[in-house]
Amino acid sequence: MIFQGKAITVQQLDDGIAELRFDLSGESVNKFDTLTVTELDAAITALERTEGLTGLLVSSGKNVFIVGADITEFGPVFEQGPDAAIRHLAQNNVNLNRLEDLSVPTVVVINGFALGGGFEFCLACDYRVAASTAKVGFPEVKLGLIPGWGGTVRLPRLAGLDTGIEWIAGGRDQAAAVALRAGAVDAVVEPALLHDTALRTLRQCIDGKLDYRARRRQKQAPLQHNETELPMALETAKAFVAAQAGRHYPAPVTAVNAIEKAASLSRDEAIAVEARAFAEVAQTDAARALVGLFLSEQLIGKKAKTWERSAAAKVARAAVLGAGIMGGGIAYQSALKGIPIHMKDIAQAGLDLGLAEAGKLLAKQVERGRLAPAKMAQVLAGITPTLSYDGFDQVDLVVEAVVENPKVKHAVLAEVEARVGADTIVTSNTSTISISHLAQALQRPENFCGMHFFNPVHAMPLVEVIRGEKTSDATVARTVAYANALGKKAIVVRDCPGFLVNRVLFPYFAGFSMLVRDGADFQQIDRVMEKWGWPMGPAYLLDVVGIDTGVHCEAVMAEGFPDRMGKPFKACTDILFEADRYGQKNGKGFYDYEKDQRGKPRKTATEESYKLLEPHVAAGRSFSDEEIIARTMVPMATELARCLEEGIVGSAAEADMALIYGLGFPPFRGGVFRWMDAVGLPAFCDMATAHTALGKLYEPTDGMTELARADRTYYSTTGA
Structure with missing residues (x-):
């Protein structure tokens, strides 16, 4: 030697x-x-x-x-x-x-x-x-x-x-x-x-x-x-x-x-x-942020693997309730990763839509040379469309993805629980409704949790696994294992209205709505926030999410957090919703939409949305880039800090990665907590305090204030 x-x-x-x-x-x-x-x-x-x-x-x-x-x-x-x-x-x-x-x-x-x-x-x-x-x-x-x-x-x-x-x-x-x-x-x-x-x-x-x-x-x-x-x-x-x-x-x-x-x-x-x-x-700030993200990603992966190792068994067969775009996307992802899945709906039209969505995604893969035609056929064969519960007694995990209505979900969840095995995990793809509330319809609430996918399912890496009051560790473990098998990034969070991602997204939208109320041009806001690093500004994002969906979620968040998210004014989203301007889904929102040569919606400015907003907003005036950034980002940051302090999310790293995976938060900024660390917490608290007249969303949290006084950072404090 x-x-x-x-x-x-x-x-x-x-x-x-x-x-x-x-x-x-x-x-x-x-x-x-x-x-x-x-x-x-x-x-x-x-x-x-x-x-x-x-x-x-x-x-x-x-x-x-x-x-x-x-x-x-x-x-x-x-x-x-x-x-x-x-x-x-x-x-x-x-x-x-x-x-x-x-x-x-x-x-x-x-x-x-x-x-x-x-x-x-x-x-x-x-x-x-x-x-x-x-x-x-x-x-x-x-x-x-x-x-x-x-x-x-x-x-x-x-x-x-x-x-x-x-x-x-x-x-x-x-x-x-x-x-x-x-x-x-x-x-x-x-x-x-x-x-x-x-x-x-x-x-x-x-x-x-x-x-x-x-x-x-x-x-x-x-x-x-x-x-x-x-x-x-x-x-x-x-x-x-x-x-x-x-x-x-x-x-x-x-x-x-x-x-x-x-x-x-x-x-x-x-x-x-x-x-x-x-x-x-x-x-450079970009290197600090991106190296930090790499380390955070390693942490997220290790936590998910730890949960997976504790799972009693892998998910060998799954089911999704509610076809359509979301259900079809979940079915596609499961079958693509080799896990056969039942896709149930109450109407044949829903099943047709779900299969069409899966087929479209697979055809794109074949067209780009990433998938052989034989593999496409194999994946489609792994999706069993059904109008009944036949075979549900053999599935290991069910994802409920029906309409975002608590009464409907209660009925569907109780119905499916009666048709599956005693050890089957039942999950809900709800984006805002309390998991503990939904669990009230079940005989085995310990076998129930949230499994929140983000749209489009095939492209968005995040899955929020939401633990309700009675959710067992075994249920969390098996659900995380399934998310891992689908190639997703699973982050476990505690139950609350909006969970983690939507709970902090809607304060961002609230900051945007108040800017429009006070006379800001939504196109300027979009330009500033896109220049700051977001893939799309808040008006454009609301059009993509769906203004009708946004209005519904805003109501849920206002009920859950009335002191911060209640609206004492008529928001721009309410005005457009009442005018049947729902965004990309019907071709008109803040912007108008037409399909380009590839069939993708292309936004164009329109005077109609301005005319609808005009009677309800202040006279137009100019805002500096710095003020637009502060008024949109401070509410998101303070709410995320509350989530960390309340134990909704386990660490600053998990919170930051959830927003990057789920919302496309600018990676070069490293996440909201890393951004606040880069700004400096004393400076951030000053930025927030300058706007506290706008409401409690702009008030620094107790934990944030303590860190600022000690001149510490989130990552130096938590180490993750």
Whole structure:
């Protein structure tokens, strides 16, 4: 044994060949944490001192190669400033340069994911042999960062400028076959042949049949590109990347700038340029937020897996009550993930609509080449449309998705409970009605909880699992397990009107309604909030949700929280509702809608909504962007803080992720709590207090005030 560590071993094979194997102890994947980086330094030193060494094979003892750096180490490093970030990169940059400069050829076996720092390691080797199932790439821009261990230097020199920019600025994983065509890997074989093929490639290097030294010279020299074409290509790329990324995400353009500055430099000079660019972007708000989101996502996933492990059994067969768009979407998702589902309705028209929705979604997948026609037929066969309860005694979990009316839901829930087994979980897809109230209709309330999907089901990742007063842990566990099986992000919350997401969404809408009441132009509000980062402004969002749905939910929220959500004025949504302007569903709301060439609704401004609003609102006046942001966001933020303080949601991380998954809250802001932390709680409380004349929605909570006084943040307090 040449080297033995907790993350790396190096052993001697035949003919002077050594094999360096990554196998991080106690972890399911390999990553470049401090331990691995330190051991790599020691392992390379051992190799440099090994007499008779002829070649180095690199492999992984896990089912992936290396998934990248240890993101949990970033936060403390970045807080110390750019110099600390550069120091953090330095050791592994030295390691990879030493690897590339070894006196013997190196070949790496890529048996699974090789991402970020893992792929940078692969690029430092002379040849790369990948399994047909492997994926490589640079996801750093998704964290608001750029590669920091030579990725912007080696990939363009190996695979070309266009490939380097596309892969690094795009942040997508690349299939092995794509990487082979690009020249980023040298061979792709079936997994069973991987190790032998890599060894054969290494022996060809040793025997002089492959010129590995030429490959090294290519990576260590300046970028080979025509001096006239290079500036033009880079300027075009920067313009395209900037347009694609948007102004809130600086990392992709920073990466292109780093490639440009390093194009005429040697390897070591170029890597120094990359390190400075990495350190610069690591200090941005976007990087802090997106790294935080990554860690929060890991927390959400771990919690969901913990619930799943405690489930008595998996859901093998499900049912949905109420077809239509929502029921069809749930049925589609379940069948697509291999869980057969009964789809029941009281009318054939409803079943036809539900099947049509599932068929439409599947046809799109086939059209885009993501699904084979045979698989489409298999998925459709997994949906059993029915007008009766036949077969419901065999299902493990039921999702009730009928009309949002407590009396109707009570009747349907009692009816289905009588037709299913004693251990069957019954859930409701209600968006606002109390789970504890709905449970009053049931004989086994411990087997009942909320399972709130978001529309469109296939696209929205969040499922709120709502625990009622009598819901058992076993019910929560099995429901979360089903959500996991559907590929959804399950977040468990306690029961209250609106639960978590809708409870904080409607204060946002209330802030919007008060702005319109006070003379603000709803189109200006939309523009400001979209510029701030929302995918659509509040007026547009209400049109998409449905103004009739919004009015119904506002009434539920006002009944549940009359001191904050009661309306002492006639809101813009009430006015449009009374005029039968429901939004996209009937082609007219705040905006008018017509279908474009692809059949999607396209909004256009209309004077009719302004004329309807005019008698009920103040004379039009201009509001600053800052005031619009404060008046819409403060109510959402204070209500979310109340949810955390009341224990409706377990942590700031879960609350933030729920709004990102369920509402499309701007990811680069990291969530509402991270946004408040970035603003500073003292400054946020001042912003809120300046508007308390508008009502209790603008009053900072006790917990918020305490944190502000102590100059603390939500994430420093909770750690999650």
